[in-house]
Amino acid sequence: MSLMAFDQTARGSELLLAMDPTSSTPLHTQLERTLREAIRSGRFTDGTRLPASRVLATELGCSRWVVVEAYQQLTAEGFLRTRAGGGTVVIAPQAERGSVSSAASAPAPVPLLVDFEPGLPDLAAFPRSTWLRAIQHTVRNLPPHHLDYGADAGVPQLRRVLAEHLARTRGVRADTDGVIVSAGVSHGLALLCEVLRDQGHCQVAVEDPGWPRLSLAVRRVGLEPVQVPVDDEGLIVDVLRGTTARAVLVSPAHQFPAGVVLSPARRAALLEWATACDGVILEDDYDAEYRYDRKPVAALQPQAPERVAYLGTVSKTLGPGVRLGWLVPPPALRSSVLHLRECGDPVPATVDQLALAHLIESGALDRHLRRTRVDYLARLTALRTALAEHLPAAHIQGVDAGLHLTVHLPEGTDETALIREARQHGVQITGLHEYSSGRPLRPGLVIGYGKARTRQIAPGIAALAQAYEAVCRTRP
Numbered sequence: 001m002s003l004m005a006f007d008q009t010a011r012g013s014e015l016l017l018a019m020d021p022t023s024s025t026p027l028h029t030q031l032e033r034t035l036r037e038a039i040r041s042g043r044f045t046d047g048t049r050l051p052a053s054r055v056l057a058t059e060l061g062c063s064r065w066v067v068v069e070a071y072q073q074l075t076a077e078g079f080l081r082t083r084a085g086g087g088t089v090v091i092a093p094q095a096e097r098g099s100v101s102s103a104a105s106a107p108a109p110v111p112l113l114v115d116f117e118p119g120l121p122d123l124a125a126f127p128r129s130t131w132l133r134a135i136q137h138t139v140r141n142l143p144p145h146h147l148d149y150g151a152d153a154g155v156p157q158l159r160r161v162l163a164e165h166l167a168r169t170r171g172v173r174a175d176t177d178g179v180i181v182s183a184g185v186s187h188g189l190a191l192l193c194e195v196l197r198d199q200g201h202c203q204v205a206v207e208d209p210g211w212p213r214l215s216l217a218v219r220r221v222g223l224e225p226v227q228v229p230v231d232d233e234g235l236i237v238d239v240l241r242g243t244t245a246r247a248v249l250v251s252p253a254h255q256f257p258a259g260v261v262l263s264p265a266r267r268a269a270l271l272e273w274a275t276a277c278d279g280v281i282l283e284d285d286y287d288a289e290y291r292y293d294r295k296p297v298a299a300l301q302p303q304a305p306e307r308v309a310y311l312g313t314v315s316k317t318l319g320p321g322v323r324l325g326w327l328v329p330p331p332a333l334r335s336s337v338l339h340l341r342e343c344g345d346p347v348p349a350t351v352d353q354l355a356l357a358h359l360i361e362s363g364a365l366d367r368h369l370r371r372t373r374v375d376y377l378a379r380l381t382a383l384r385t386a387l388a389e390h391l392p393a394a395h396i397q398g399v400d401a402g403l404h405l406t407v408h409l410p411e412g413t414d415e416t417a418l419i420r421e422a423r424q425h426g427v428q429i430t431g432l433h434e435y436s437s438g439r440p441l442r443p444g445l446v447i448g449y450g451k452a453r454t455r456q457i458a459p460g461i462a463a464l465a466q467a468y469e470a471v472c473r474t475r476p
Contacts, residue, residue, distance in 0.1 A: 019060055027062050031070040039079050039090055046092030050080070053088075113426030114460030118257065118404040118448030119211070125372055126319050130364045134355040142354065150350050152341035154181025154326075158357040162326050165360050166312070170288060171298040173305045174328045180337055181326055183348050185284055186217045188311045188327035189249065191345065192282060193221040195329075195336040196247050204282070205240055205248040209435035211256050214249060214284070227437040230255055232397070234262035237269040246279040252300045253288040257406050257435045257446040259398020261297055270300075274307040280330065281308045287316040289369055292377045293400040306330050314356065316403060316450075317369060324348055324356055376403065379449040379457060386461035391468060394445075403450040406432060413443040414471055421467040427460050 017034045019027060038044045050056070053067040060067070071088050074080045080088050146155070153159060159179040166172035166179075182188035193204060204218045208227035215225040226245045229236050235250050250270065252262035262270070274281050281300065288296045301310040305328075313325035329337050341347060359365045383405060387394055394407040409415070415431040422429050432444030452460065 017060065019062065021061075028066045028069040028073075031060075031062075031066060032073050035070060035074055036077075036079060039074075039092075044090045046090060048090040050088045050090065110424055110426050112428060113463055114456040115428040115451045116430070116447045116449070116460065117428060117451055118430055118446045119450075120448065121316050121319060121403060121450045122372070122375070123319050123321075123451070125375065127364070127368050130359065130368065131318075131355065134358040134362075134364070135351065137358055138351055138354040142351070146350055146354070150347055152338045152347065153177070153179070154347055155350055155353040155357070158353040159326075161357045161360045166299075166310075166326075166328070170285065170296075170312075171302045172310055172328060173302045174310075178328050178331070178334070179326055180329065180334070181324070181348055181353055182311075183323045183346075184313045184315055184320065184325040185286055185311045186213055188325055189214060189282060189284075190217050190221055191337050191340055192280075192309050192311075192327065192329060192333065193218055193223050194340055195333050196280065197222055198336065201247055203243070203245040203247070205243055205245040207235055207250060207255060208437045208439065209257055209432065209441065210249075212435060215437075218249070227439070229439065230258050230260065232258075232260055234258075234260050234266050235270065237266055237273055240270075241273055246277050247282060248273075248279065249282040249284060250300075251284040251286060253285055253296055254291070254399070254401045256286070256402070257404065257432065259402065259404065259406050261399055261401075262300075267300060267303070271304050271307065274304065279307070280333075283308050283310050285310060285312045287402040288312075289317055290373060290376060290403065291399070291401040292373065292380060296401070301328060306332070309333065317365070317372070322352070322356075324352060375454075376449065379452065379454050380405070382454050382457040383447065383449050383461070386458045389458075390462050390465035397444075404446055404448040406446050407444055408432075409443040409445070409468075411442065412475065413468075414475065415443040415445075417474070418443075418445075418468055418471045421471050422464050425463040425467045427464050427467065429464065 017031065019030055019034070021027065023030065035044070050071075051059070053064050053071060057064040057067045071080060071082075075082060075088075079091055081091055082088055156176060158181055160176040162179045162181075163174050163176050166174065180188075182191065196204070201223060203224045203226045205226045205228045206215050206218065207230050209230065218225040226243050228240050228243065228248070234252065234255055235248070240248060248270070250262065252267060254261060270281060273279060281304075283300050285299055288299070299310060301308040307330060309330055310328040311325070312327075314322050315325070327337070380400060384396065387396065387407065391407070393410050397406045397408060409418075415433055419429060419431050430446050430448075432441055432446055435446065449457065
């Protein structure tokens with residue numbers, strides 16, 4: 001039973017009430033027992049409004065007297081109450097209310113001053129009216145045959161638009177047939193890993209530190225993620241060469257969480273590695289739309305489309321809940337990826353695909369990106385200024401891009417204690433070690449500014465500095 005209250009039009013079938021007219025037990029007793037058990041079990045929570053007696057009787061196929069009798073008995077027992085104009089409402093059992101009271105007597109958590117969670121854009125900036133117009137346009141103009149199961153690679157219109165968009169903004173080399181629509185980077189990565197597994201791969205090298213869900217996606221399909229460290233030039237290719245992996249997942253334009261760009265020398269070395277071992281590079285281009293100090297570096301894929309599988313998403317530009325992304329696999333892998341679709345891997349909803357195509361073709365996505373770049377740059381500037389003022393001991397790593405900053409703290413800083421103390425000061429923040437495989441790292445924080453408002457950033461960093469000072473005072 002959900003917490004949503006029932007209104008007068010709620011159906012009795014929605015309540016999942018069992019009634020057996022052939023039983024020797026009177027119907028009103030059966031209804032009393034069923035309702036009582038539902039309330040005691042917590043399926044009907046405190047405040048849940050039950051249907052009017054006439055409505056419920058009609059739905060259950062019994063007389064109204066049966067429902068009225070059951071309601072009256074349970075009201076007398078204290079399980080229900082009748083409110084004037086508000087219908088019949090559930091009263092939670094005393095034991096449940098007692099546990100709530102106990103919880104209420106516990107110390108209240110410190111109110112959240114700012115949430116610096118990384119990995120998310122400003123979800124409030126989602127262009128609702130623009131998306132709604134795109135959906136309306138799509139539905140009005142949608143031919144009936146577009147509502148069938150659709151092409152395994154995705155709607156051709158979106159694939160064509162994506163091919164043009166990616167060529168213009170990222171230099172990606174692909175035509176309509178070369179683009180496959182996915183539900184995001186993790187989904188596209190899982191498809192590629194399944195193909196690699198079927199072709200004899202046992203491992204995929206991943207960046208360390210890196211986004212943990214990507215390693216989980218690799219492991220979920222039966223491959224071993226091999227951790228390769230990252231430094232200020234990106235993935236250390238010399239370490240990669242020392243592994244037996246023949247596939248590597250890398251984010252050349254803006255590594256997460258280090259925030260660095262793969263240097264030209266490392267890009268060349270990575271392509272040489274792929275050629276030498278007949279390997280595959282899985283390029284995660286997750287937030288290249290947001291580079292503030294200069295134009296973003298081009299994607300790696302156009303330098304070797306036969307070796308590089310390109311992955312992208314709208315998770316950072318629109319929001320992860322949109323569940324749309326794309327992959328451009330090397331030609332040799334494309335048919336194998338599409339075969340997985342034939343085996344039941346779902347294609348994102350046609351209407352959503354066409355809405356995104358309309359957003360891109362109409363220029364609405366570009367306008368949204370221009371607006372959000374200005375906003376995110378203001379937040380980044382405020383964050384850098386606040387760190388310089390309140391946490392001068394912190395060293396910022398990486399370029400001005402994306403939706404987060406990584407800062408390194410002085411050696412000996414207790415990262416775990418700082419995160420805990422920061423929460424007591426109203427600051428939600430994440431430690432660098434959350435993204436590490438376990439190898440020793442300098443203490444650090446990954447500060448996301450997608451969720452934080454510009455006006456929250458300076459007070460939030462000031463509070464973080466207070467937490468840092470408190471932790472330093474307790475250091476032996």
